[in-house]
Amino acid sequence: MSDALGGSYFRMVRKRFCRQTNAVLGLIIILILVVVAIGAPVIAGSKPIVMKQNGEISFPAFSSNSKYNLIDFSTLRENESESEDTWAIFPLIPHGPFDTDILSIREAPSREHWLGTDDVGRDVMSRMIWGSRISLSVGLVAVSIYIFIGTVLGALAGYFGGWVDDVLTRCIEVMICLPTLMFLIAAIAFLGPGLFNVMLVIGLISWPGVARLARAEFLRLRNMDYVTAVKALGCSHARAMFRHVLPNALAPILVSATFGVASAILLESSLSFLGFGVPEPNPSWGGLLANGRTYFSSWWLTVFPGGMIFITILSYNLVGEGLRNAVDARLKD
DSSP states (O other): OOHHHHHHHHHHHHHHHHHOHHHHHHHHHHHHHHHHTTTHHHOOOSSSEEEEEEEEEEOGGOOGGGGGOOOOOOHHHHTTSSSSSSSSEEBOOOOOOOOOOOTTTTOOSSSTTTTOOOOTTTHHHHHHHHHHHHHHHHHHHHHHHHHHHHHHHHHHHHHHHHHHHHHHHHHHHHHHHHHHHHHHHHHHHHHSSHHHHHHHHHHSOOOOOHHHHHOOOOHHHHSSHHHHHHHTTTTTHHIIIIIIHHHHHHHHHHHHHHHHHHHHHHHHHHHHHHHHHHOTOOOOOOOOHHHHOOOOTTTTTHHHHHHHHHHHHHHHHHHHHHHHHHOOTTTTT
């Protein structure tokens, strides 16, 4: 019976979500970004996707073997059709995110470089494609960390109440009072810049909003009849919390997570823009945007990374708003 009700509920949520054009469009854009991030080695790079040389087939674009860094693939590209024993299939954009060309420094968008080049001759489009991996991974990993922390602490506060609720609520209020960006900068300055540190710090300081939301849901659900019944049957507190109460409190938490991914991407871009995020030469959208502020005449260095950040944040917010409307039973279809 519960499975049928659960399936009916999720079907209703899916239908209501699909009726919202903006939310569906945002979801499509996000899925495209995920595909681009996963397929970055196939889309942009100077190494072949697959090649045959000396009778051996290899996949340099997916290999971290240092021997491929010593091979000049440009000659193979020029002569790839001259021999059946030696051939290669290259990515659509034949420029790696770290490849420099001193003859094409700050070159405007052209047939060779679709989105132009930066101050050291690196292809902007290639760096944006590879930078999507960093931006999206920061959003997903950081949100996973603080959703876990916030849900556990909020569940404990809302389920047990009393002094447990008082202590955890005071901790939540203290964390909320901290200026997020300044605390992030101080923490990154102490730990050092790096992708892992950025994800960890964002995850460790962004949990109070989720904790308050989870606390409110558990306070509302803990006195429901089915919770009282499972307690009377001898069910442990942990099982009652996470097996019976949590599934009914997940909908607003998942909506908050969708908005949180957008916030985490924006925070990472802000840190990279200020020089505290992912260090050079690793590509990130915020780092590309920071690089462009020095050269106002090179408009492509700011327009394209800034536009991509805007589109990504807007897409996640549209999906989050669509989910919020879909799970809110008070709204009419």
